[in-house]
Every structure is written in C-alpha cells, then in structure tokens.
Amino acid sequence: MNKKEILEYHEEDKIGTVIKQDLKNQGDLSLVYTPGVAVPALEIKDNPEKVYDYTNKRNSVAVITNGTAVLGLGNIGVLAAKPIMEGKCILFKKFADIDATDILVDSKEPKEFVKIVEKISKTYGGINLEDIKAPECFEIEKALKKCLDIPVFHDDQHGTAIVSGAALLNALEINGKKIEEIKVVVVGAGAAGIACAKLFLKLGVKKRNLVMFDSKGVISEGKEYNKYKKEFAVGKEVSMSEAIDGVDVFLGTSVANVLSAEMLKLMNENPIVFAMANPEPEINYELAKNTREDVILATGRSDCSNQINNVLAFPFVFRGALDVRAKEINEKMKIAAVHAIAKIARESEKFDKEHIVPDIWNKKLFSEVSFAVAKSAIETGVARKKIDLGEYKNFLNSKIL
Numbered sequence: 001m002n003k004k005e006i007l008e009y010h011e012e013d014k015i016g017t018v019i020k021q022d023l024k025n026q027g028d029l030s031l032v033y034t035p036g037v038a039v040p041a042l043e044i045k046d047n048p049e050k051v052y053d054y055t056n057k058r059n060s061v062a063v064i065t066n067g068t069a070v071l072g073l074g075n076i077g078v079l080a081a082k083p084i085m086e087g088k089c090i091l092f093k094k095f096a097d098i099d100a101t102d103i104l105v106d107s108k109e110p111k112e113f114v115k116i117v118e119k120i121s122k123t124y125g126g127i128n129l130e131d132i133k134a135p136e137c138f139e140i141e142k143a144l145k146k147c148l149d150i151p152v153f154h155d156d157q158h159g160t161a162i163v164s165g166a167a168l169l170n171a172l173e174i175n176g177k178k179i180e181e182i183k184v185v186v187v188g189a190g191a192a193g194i195a196c197a198k199l200f201l202k203l204g205v206k207k208r209n210l211v212m213f214d215s216k217g218v219i220s221e222g223k224e225y226n227k228y229k230k231e232f233a234v235g236k237e238v239s240m241s242e243a244i245d246g247v248d249v250f251l252g253t254s255v256a257n258v259l260s261a262e263m264l265k266l267m268n269e270n271p272i273v274f275a276m277a278n279p280e281p282e283i284n285y286e287l288a289k290n291t292r293e294d295v296i297l298a299t300g301r302s303d304c305s306n307q308i309n310n311v312l313a314f315p316f317v318f319r320g321a322l323d324v325r326a327k328e329i330n331e332k333m334k335i336a337a338v339h340a341i342a343k344i345a346r347e348s349e350k351f352d353k354e355h356i357v358p359d360i361w362n363k364k365l366f367s368e369v370s371f372a373v374a375k376s377a378i379e380t381g382v383a384r385k386k387i388d389l390g391e392y393k394n395f396l397n398s399k400i401l
Contacts, residue, residue: 010083015090049384052125052325061100061126061318063088064117066107069133069156069191072278078104081131088130088155096315096366097399098322100128110136114143121148125322128314129154134190135226151321151329157195159310162317162334163357164251164274164298165199166341167308170356171296173346175270177248179204183268185243187282188253189214189229196251197232202335211243215254218243241266248272252282259283261291269294276300276308296353305354312341312357316365320373323392324383333376340372341365367396 022028030036040054052058063085067078085102092100103120107113113132121127127150129141137154144152153159172179184205186197189212201207212219212232218240219225221233240258244250245266250259251274259275259282267273273288273295275281281299288297298306317337321329344358344365345351358365371393377383 014086015093052385056099057123057125058325059097059099059322060124061092061098061128061322062103062117062120062124063092063100063128063130064103064105065130066105066113066132068108068131068136070131072280075133078106085130088128091311092128092315092318094315095311096319096370098315098318108136110139110143114140114147117144118147121150124150125325126151126153126318128318129156131156132191134194135228137191138194138228145328149327151318151326153314153317153329154191154195155310155314156191158199158329158334159314159317160192160253160276160308161195161199162313162337163308163310163341164196164276165203165335165338166312166345167274167298167306167357168200168249168272169203169338169342170345170351171249171272171298171353174296174353174356175272177270180206181209182248183209183246184211184249184251185240185247186210186212186232186251186253187240187258188251188255188277189219189232190253192253192276193251194228194232196253199334199338200251202331203338211238211247213240213243213254250274250282252277254282256280256282257284259288261287264288264291264295267292270296272296274298274308296356298356306356307360308357309360311360312365313337313369316369317373319366319370320375321377323370323385324374324377324387325385326374326377327382327384329373330377330380330382332380333373333382336372336376337369340369344368363400366400367393370396 023032044051065081065085067081068075070076070081070084082104089100089102092098105113105116132140141152141154186193197210197212211234218238219229219232220237221235241263244263246268248268249272253276255277275283278300285299285304288295298308300308317329344362345356375389
C-alpha cells in the first residue's frame with residue numbers, strides 16, 4: 001500500500017445517501033414529500049417522541065470533530081480531519097448498519113463547540129465526538145451529556161478504553177494474574193490514557209497500583225495539572241524505568257519508542273504490553289517479541305496480532321444504544337461492552353496470547369456487543385424503548401451483516 005494507491009482510493013466517492021423506500025412514480029412522490037409528508041410531521045408536532053418512529057433519527061449518528069487531535073497527526077485543522085471522519089462513517093455503516101454523517105465544527109473554543117453541537121443535535125439519535133484534544137474533550141463531553149438527551153460518546157476516550165479493557169481481562173485470563181493484584185504503568189495522559197486508566201480502576205485495578213506519565217514525567221503530587229490528570233497523582237517522583245521495574249502491565253497512548261527493551265526486561269514475568277501509539281507504537285513489535293518471549297503484546301496496528309482497534313466497540317455500542325433509544329451511554333453500558341468483547345475472543349478457537357481480542361470481522365461483535373449494551377441500558381433505566389430481549393437477540397442474529 002503506497003501513497004499513490006491510498007490517494008487514488010480516496011479520490012472516489014466513499015459514502016453517500018441511499019434511498020431505502022420506493023420513489024418510482026407520482027404516488028411515491030406524494031408520500032415522501034408534499035402532501036403526504038405533512039401527516040408524520042403533525043404526528044411529531046403533537047408527540048415529539050414519534051420522531052423516532054417516522055424519521056431516520058432512530059438510526060443516525062453525527063461524527064463530530066474540530067480537528068485538534070487527529071489520529072497520530074495532532075492539530076491538523078478541521079478540514080484535514082474530514083477524510084478520517086468519512087472513514088468513521090463508513091465503519092458505522094459497514095459494521096452496524098448505522099447511518100453516520102461527518103460534521104466539521106471550526107471552533108477550538110469548548111463553549112462555542114458545545115453550543116453548535118447542541119443546536120444541531122435534534123437531527124441525530126447519537127453524537128460521536130472524534131479527534132478533539134485533551135483536556136477540552138473532557139469538558140465538551142461532560143457539557144453535552146448534561147444538556148442532551150441522546151447518547152454522547154467520545155470514541156478516543158471510551159472506545160479505546162472499552163477495547164483495551166477487554167484485552168486486559170483476556171490477557172489476565174491467559175497469564176493467570178488477578179486484576180486486583182497487578183501493577184500498571186500508563187504512559188500518555190491525554191483522552192485515551194486517562195479514559196483507559198479510569199476504566200481499568202472500574203474493572204478492579206487498585207488505584208495504589210497505577211502510575212501515570214505525561215510528556216513531562218510522572219504525574220505526582222505537588223505539581224500543577226488539570227483536574228483530570230491530578231486524579232492520578234502519586235506521592236513521589238519516579239523515573240519511567242523505576243516505575244516499570246516489577247510491574248505487570250504497560251499501557252501506552254503516547255508516542256513511538258518510549259518503552260525500551262531494557263525497560264521491558266524489568267517488568268514482571270508474563271508482562272502485558274499495550275503499545276497503542278499510532279502509527280508507530282511505544283515499542284517496536286518485533287523488538288518486544290524478541291526481548292521477551294513471555295510478553296502478551298497488543299498495538300494499534302492492523303499488521304500485528306492483537307490490534308486494539310476502536311471499531312471493535314463503537315459501532316456496536318451505538319447499535320445497542322440506538323435500538324433502545326437510550327438517553328445516554330453510561331458506565332455500566334461500557335463495562336457490558338468490555339465483557340461482551342472479551343467473551344467473544346475467549347470463546348474463539350484461536351484464543352491465546354496472540355488473539356486476546358476478536359478479529360474485526362468476527363460477526364458475533366454485531367449481535368453480542370449490541371445486545372449487551374442494549375440490555376444494560378434497559379437495566380440501568382436509560383432506555384426509552386422497552387423491548388423483549390429474547391426477540392431482540394433473535395433479530396440481531398438474523399441481521400448479522
């Protein structure tokens with residue numbers, strides 16, 4: 001795959017509008033538009049909830065960015081982010097049959113960004129925030145969740161956390177360690193790193209056993225940080241080598257090559273390394289494998305085993321949330337997704353240290369993760385639509401794409 005091939009692919013239209021109803025004659029025209037369309041419009045006027053019955057709000061997600069933290073490219077601007085947002089929309093459609101629209105908001109000011117999204121939100125059944133830099137992304141998500149009554153999900157945070165959480169549970173299943181006893185080092189204190197750390201704590205990691213680093217060093221008490229980093233401050237200054245000595249898990253959401261072979265040798269036996277920086281991980285894949293035969297290694301790369309890829313989560317999290325018309329995506333729904341993804345990998349014939357997460361093409365992701373999320377939404381009281389879960393499971397199985 002070279003630059004010419006990539007650009008030629010993107011020169012072609014990748015996504016567009018598909019008409020799902022007949023429009024062949026004058027009768028069809030009078031149904032889809034005037035005068036017939038006035039009937040559902042008045043139904044919605046009298047009962048706003050019927051917008052889910054008579055429009056595509058029920059199956060639509062807005063993929064929204066301001067281009068301030070794009071992939072591994074950084075603040076490249078909102079226009080340059082459009083190919084990535086279109087790609088995200090394709091993944092929504094391909095893997096979960098969700099109609100997604102990319103929206104570029106040319107504002108770096110969080111309050112303005114929130115206001116713009118709030119004003120357009122009535123169109124959509126859910127909001128997927130994408131590639132917004134920290135700490136603004138935390139404030140934006142928090143504000144939108146407070147003012148909107150539809151799911152708001154920042155994929156760089158929660159998608160990454162869900163998939164890495166599933167990978168962690170399965171890696172521990174393989175190496176026989178207990179989650180409440182492991183020691184963890186997180187390198188990268190942006191949106192993904194902080195979200196992963198928070199979810200790891202919810203899954204059972206003890207806070208006293210987790211140390212976090214940002215670009216300036218260890219997050220420690222007595223220094224000035226934003227409140228999201230400050231939550232992870234430890235009591236003493238340590239170098240990365242000192243922190244990694246004797247730990248069980250390294251999680252990287254930072255930059256290439258910050259984990260050396262010498263550091264990897266300091267980790268406990270059967271170490272777990274999630275080196276998720278893109279496009280180059282925190283430690284070269286082959287170097288890590290050659291340094292420690294006992295390492296359980298995952299990266300963000302598609303050309304290596306154990307790819308921590310958000311597409312294992314976000315299409316199906318939204319599928320389940322939309323199908324029950326959830327008001328939000330809460331913590332229990334995310335954890336339900338973690339366990340569903342982990343279970344799919346464990347039940348695979350390939351389950352081993354090279355296959356701790358499912359293959360992206362595993363069709364069980366559509367049925368199992370969507371079902372788990374929808375079920376959790378109902379159980380936690382955020383579902384507007386009550387459904388028969390047995391019928392829903394059968395429906396998902398029949399619709400596997």
